[in-house]
Amino acid sequence: MKGYRLSRVLADIGRPEGRAAFEDAALLRERYHLTPAEVEAMLTADLAQLYALGANPYLIRFAFRDKYEN
Numbered sequence: 367m368k369g370y371r372l373s374r375v376l377a378d379i380g381r382p383e384g385r386a387a388f389e390d391a392a393l394l395r396e397r398y399h400l401t402p403a404e405v406e407a408m409l410t411a412d413l414a415q416l417y418a419l420g421a422n423p424y425l426i427r428f429a430f431r432d433k434y435e436n
Contacts, residue, residue, distance in 0.1 A: 368419075368420035369419060369420020369421045369422065370420075371398050371399055371400055371404065372400070372404055372407075372408075372416060372419055372420060372421035372422075373420075373421050373422040373425050374398060375394065375398045375400065375408065376416075376421055376422065376425035376426060376428070376429040377425055377428075377429075379429045380425065380428045380429045389409070391405050391409060394408055394409075403415075403419065404419055407419060411430055413426055413430065
């Protein structure tokens with residue numbers, strides 16, 4: 367299923383206890399088995415790339431809400 371791994375990490379990051387994964391490339395690779403492109407999109411908060419890689423748009427918005435709130 368395209369985007370499942372990304373959606374899983376986005377769901378976990380949306381919880382306060384999952385926030386550590388935002389800045390830990392090793393954790394993203396080891397725990398979630400993300401590809402290098404997926405890790406790069408997560409670490410740079412490239413929302414368009416996350417969507418293109420198949421992540422759930424609701425989870426993208428939920429996980430990055432604090433970063434992009436006005």
